[in-house]
Amino acid sequence: MNGSCSMKVLNVILILIILLSSSLISAARYSMDQGDLIGEIHTLSLNQKTSWNQLAIEYGISVKDLKQANLELKHTQWLKKETQVVIPTRYILPPQQYRTGIVINLAEQRLYFFPNHEPSIVYTYPIAIGRDGWHTPIGHTRIVHKKEAPTWRIPESIRVHTLDTKGQMLPEFVPPGPSNPLGTHALYLKFKNILIHGTNNSNSIGNIVSSGCIRMHNADIQELFKKAVIGTSVVILNHGEKMGRHNDQIYLEVHPKGPESDQTLNQYNHYHFDPHSEDFIDISKIKITRETQSGIPTLISFITPEFFKVNQTQSALIEKAAHSAILNLILNLSDILDAPQTACLLEAEILQEKYRPLRCHRSHIPIEFPKCPLE
16 A cells, blocks of 8 residues: 555656646747747746746746846845746847857847757747856857766866966866756857856856856756757857847847947848838837847837737736736836737726827827726
8 A cells, every 4th residue: 555655656746747847848949930029928926935046947037037027026035925927038039040050149148949840949048158258259150069967177277267366276177966067968069168058056047157158057958958969050149139020010129238239230131121210110119228228029110000909919818917016117117118018917097198199100099008907
């Protein structure tokens, strides 16, 4: 009887592990059937006390991005049960010409993987990149070697730097194990001493802290390790600004520490419009988005009635959204969020002066927002 009970308990644990693994994997996988944008910004009510790091790993984002979207909560160490949290899982894809193999955007601190055998799917993961003086190189390279349970053979430059700055002499190598900074898996690039690897410090993901390598959560590198073969193309960009089209509207996403704006937007000239034309683009939104550098895709073209109808339906699906979290986010981002997507997340009186009437494409048609379904 005891043996039977033990087996049942073991089976339940295995099922839970499989379900948890599946949820973590699905958080990184997106369909590319809706233009240049993937994912959504949504809210959730926590069903238990949760750490920032645990929530970030579950949804495939960094702690930094999660706190940026929840400014009123960022100083709390733990997120309490029933806390309303905004999950900023919406991204503009890299330019069309780069959508093959692995694409890394340093300004965004995010990796995209476009598998050849899944042409309509993209996988995306948060990363850590090289710090000042140890910048991750920009350019085109490829995977030349793969290693499970890698040994870290410490470059001489790192050993000398550590000795000079900390007075500590590092060993020539660190064997596989929990103290190995390379984590559980590593992809070796043709760039000298540059790897895409796991980590023994998950809190570092989303930060500029490495010695030039690209760090990932161990669960993420394990998935990428299985899918990316030797010879896979790796393009490393530093696009502080990304532009994309969705539902025939134009979005802009701006991150800190990117290249000059004009250089970046030239990568997106296949949209065939003048970014300084007031006939279609709201210049004020471009300015605010660049000043805020929130990393959230922001609508910069004028809103059409057709676009509003589509997004009104989508927004209505988000039930019991948190007033305080969304309001705080909007106020801190200074009007740059897409009003139709947030219309059903706020009381009508909040929007009355802030967003009504909206100016539509080549017209001044006022749009009346519906009553928010929050009761």
